[in-house]
Amino acid sequence: MALPQAKQTATEARLAALSLPEGGWSGPARAEALDRVRAMGLPGARDEYWKYTRPDTLVAAEAPVAKVVADDEVPLFDGTDRLSIVFVDGVFDAEASDDLTLEGLTIDRLADAPDIHWAKDLYGRLETHGQTPVQRPLAALNTAFASDGLLIRVTGKVAKPVNLIYRHADERSDVILHHVVKVEEGGDVTLLENGPAAARLNKVMEVDVADGAGFHHVRVQGREHDRRAATHIFARLGTESTFKTFTLTMNGVLTRNDCVVELTGDDAVAHIAGACLGDGDFHHDDTVFITHDAVNCESRQVFKKVLRNGGVGVFQGKILVKPGAQKTDGYQISQSLLLDGDSQFLAKPELEIYADDVACSHGSTSGAIDEDGLFYLRARGLPRGIAEDLLTIAFIAEAVMEIENEDLQAEINARVEAWLGRRRG
Amino acid sequence: MLEIKNLQVKLEEEDKQILKGVDLTVEAGKVHAIMGPNGSGKSTLSYVLSGKDGYTVTDGSATLDGVDLLEMEPEDRAAAGLFLAFQYPVEIPGVGNMTFLRTAVNAQRKARGQEEMSSTEFLKVVREKAASLKIDAEMLKRPVNVGFSGGEKKRNEILQMAMLEPKMCILDETDSGLDVDAMRLVADGVNALRDEGRGFLVITHYQRLLDHIKPDVVHIMSNGRIVKTGGPELALEVEQNGYADLVEEA
Ligand SMILES: Nc1ncnc2c1ncn2[C@@H]1O[C@H](COP(=O)(O)OP(=O)(O)O)[C@@H](O)[C@H]1O
Ligand SMILES: [Mg+2]
Numbered sequence: 001m002a003l004p005q006a007k008q009t010a011t012e013a014r015l016a017a018l019s020l021p022e023g024g025w026s027g028p029a030r031a032e033a034l035d036r037v038r039a040m041g042l043p044g045a046r047d048e049y050w051k052y053t054r055p056d057t058l059v060a061a062e063a064p065v066a067k068v069v070a071d072d073e074v075p076l077f078d079g080t081d082r083l084s085i086v087f088v089d090g091v092f093d094a095e096a097s098d099d100l101t102l103e104g105l106t107i108d109r110l111a112d113a114p115d116i117h118w119a120k121d122l123y124g125r126l127e128t129h130g131q132t133p134v135q136r137p138l139a140a141l142n143t144a145f146a147s148d149g150l151l152i153r154v155t156g157k158v159a160k161p162v163n164l165i166y167r168h169a170d171e172r173s174d175v176i177l178h179h180v181v182k183v184e185e186g187g188d189v190t191l192l193e194n195g196p197a198a199a200r201l202n203k204v205m206e207v208d209v210a211d212g213a214g215f216h217h218v219r220v221q222g223r224e225h226d227r228r229a230a231t232h233i234f235a236r237l238g239t240e241s242t243f244k245t246f247t248l249t250m251n252g253v254l255t256r257n258d259c260v261v262e263l264t265g266d267d268a269v270a271h272i273a274g275a276c277l278g279d280g281d282f283h284h285d286d287t288v289f290i291t292h293d294a295v296n297c298e299s300r301q302v303f304k305k306v307l308r309n310g311g312v313g314v315f316q317g318k319i320l321v322k323p324g325a326q327k328t329d330g331y332q333i334s335q336s337l338l339l340d341g342d343s344q345f346l347a348k349p350e351l352e353i354y355a356d357d358v359a360c361s362h363g364s365t366s367g368a369i370d371e372d373g374l375f376y377l378r379a380r381g382l383p384r385g386i387a388e389d390l391l392t393i394a395f396i397a398e399a400v401m402e403i404e405n406e407d408l409q410a411e412i413n414a415r416v417e418a419w420l421g422r423r424r425g
Numbered sequence: 426m427l428e429i430k431n432l433q434v435k436l437e438e439e440d441k442q443i444l445k446g447v448d449l450t451v452e453a454g455k456v457h458a459i460m461g462p463n464g465s466g467k468s469t470l471s472y473v474l475s476g477k478d479g480y481t482v483t484d485g486s487a488t489l490d491g492v493d494l495l496e497m498e499p500e501d502r503a504a505a506g507l508f509l510a511f512q513y514p515v516e517i518p519g520v521g522n523m524t525f526l527r528t529a530v531n532a533q534r535k536a537r538g539q540e541e542m543s544s545t546e547f548l549k550v551v552r553e554k555a556a557s558l559k560i561d562a563e564m565l566k567r568p569v570n571v572g573f574s575g576g577e578k579k580r581n582e583i584l585q586m587a588m589l590e591p592k593m594c595i596l597d598e599t600d601s602g603l604d605v606d607a608m609r610l611v612a613d614g615v616n617a618l619r620d621e622g623r624g625f626l627v628i629t630h631y632q633r634l635l636d637h638i639k640p641d642v643v644h645i646m647s648n649g650r651i652v653k654t655g656g657p658e659l660a661l662e663v664e665q666n667g668y669a670d671l672v673e674e675a
Contacts, residue, residue: 371478376515379475380525380585381503381533390528394519394568 090175146178166195196222239265278311575602612637
């Protein structure tokens with residue numbers, strides 16, 4: 001079917017501003033992805049899946065300018081023993097990065113990986129698979145045009161986290177990064193990501209978690225106000241595997257985080273969590289799609305949003321339980337704390353179930369700060385501001401507690417506290 | 426210490442008078458009890474004194490050591506030495522009990538211009554006081570009041586009181602929902618704090634608690650007023666004859 005004229009024009013305008021990188025082994029996957037983009041067209045305001053978030057600035061040929069903000073805080077995860085890999089406006093910075101060797105995994109760069117590469121079987125595959133039943137054209141665009149990214153193959157239990165640090169230096173940078181993570185049987189890895197990355201970032205991460213393997217992910221999307229990001233995680237989970245991801249977003253004029261997870265092996269566990277704090281010109285969209293296609297799997301989605309001064313939060317979350325996926329345990333909660341009357345939370349939770357022996361629940365709430373709690377704390381001597389901060393941290397705690405590592409939990413909480421402190425008064 | 430004069434209070438939202446002229450003075454070192462039927466305004470009195478929203482004072486005054494309480498923010502009343510053990514302690518999911526206690530202790534110290542308590546000292550003191558109330562380490566770690574039994578919540582209130590060392594303590598039905606052992610623990614906790622510089626206002630529906638915390642003065646409250654004041658024997662009278670006689674007499 002031909003695309004509507006406006007969509008086709010917008011898509012071609014964007015494509016004209018890009019050029020396909022020298023593909024090597026990824027060439028065929030990129031060419032196919034480009035075909036997919038042309039067939040689907042890039043997202044437009046009329047698309048159902050973009051009902052609550054305007055895609056125009058994510059799709060435009062040029063990235064809107066984003067002021068670079070000097071971060072005065074101690075860099076995130078500084079206290080953690082880790083392997084650091086730095087990208088500046090999407091360009092790998094060897095000088096600032098650690099040596100890419102660590103026991104239990106291999107790391108290559110998409111931009112210079114040798115021609116016969118394991119990632120050939122994965123690059124763009126999970127993304128392609130994730131295009132049904134809902135189209136995700138920005139992810140296909142990413143597969144076609146990604147300038148770099150990491151190809152991480154995990155073969156054992158990795159002793160320390162891998163930390164991808166995304167710096168932003170150019171107020172016009174427009175970056176497309178694509179990572180592939182393959183966690184093989186018995187492997188286990190923690191991936192940390194932080195930083196604003198670029199004025200506009202399009203990032204895809206494909207994660208294949210084999211039987212009995214584990215993948216843990218903590219991401220903080222940078223404190224900058226003007227930056228825009230559209231990110232996708234596509235994950236496939238094998239038998240008895242674990243996949244846990246948590247994202248903290250503070251500031252950012254526009255963020256759309258898609259997470260597409262398919263549980264394909266029995267007894268797999270997927271936890272997808274996020275907390276965002278937005279003030280003023282802030283639009284944050286979490287869109288999650290979980291497919292249960294195996295027996296006795298568990299999925300949890302926990303999303304918390306704190307909004308003030310007109311900030312907007314969006315949650316679209318779906319649990320699809322396929323025929324035969326018995327004993328599925330699916331939980332989804334999305335909540336917002338609106339600190340004033342100007343802010344807005346839009347939620348669209350969905351369940352689609354084709355098996356009879358399942359336990360799925362979803363809930364979505366939106367509310368102001370709990371007055372009884374506030375009075376209780378103040379009656380114990382806590383000044384109003386501190387009491388409100390404490391209740392705000394308490395509000396997002398259910399999401400933060402999805403992070404298994406308690407040191408990382410504490411680090412995330414400290415960032416939230418600092419954010420609240422800066423905003424007060 | 427606490428001086429309440431002709432206190433008249435109505436609800437902010439509706440035109441309903443709840444306190445209709447309460448007069449009450451609690452001297453330092455004394456324990457006063459307020460008894461009375463449900464709905465007579467006991468909790469309202471405790472809330473108005475501690476600064477909860479939703480009430481309008483239409484007449485009268487309340488002072489603590491001569492300072493007007495009614496104009497102050499709740500946190501300033503706490504820093505001035507007022508403490509309310511809630512009839513229904515509030516659950517605060519996500520805030521650890523220990524964090525809460527430390528934040529409260531230090532906020533009050535700061536407000537009074539004192540130095541913050543070091544974390545080692547704080548830990549030592551809190552463990553000691555918790556142990557005497559049979560509050561274990563697990564309960565200290567858990568979020569404030571979340572998943573606590575009724576008795577645990579009340580003991581937790583007393584722990585907060587012990588840590589904050591207020592000069593004027595109001596206990597609102599701290600005995601309700603407690604079994605005999607828990608009541609003894611709570612009473613011991615209160616008695617341990619009794620000294621000549623500190624006043625207590627113990628609100629209770631039943632006489633039981635007053636067997637353990639011996640009051641100096643007992644007031645009967647009914648329909649928004651103190652209708653009778655006497656010694657400890659008044660509590661026994663209530664125990665034997667109920668409120669009907671006393672309330673009618675008034
Ligand atoms: N916020 C409120 N809204 C409506 N009615 C209230 C409110 N607070 C108190 N009241 C009413 O005021 C009266 C006194 O209540 P309360 O102070 O709780 O009594 P007590 O503690 O003695 O049982 C009751 O009739 C109660 O229903
Ligand atoms: Mg009451």
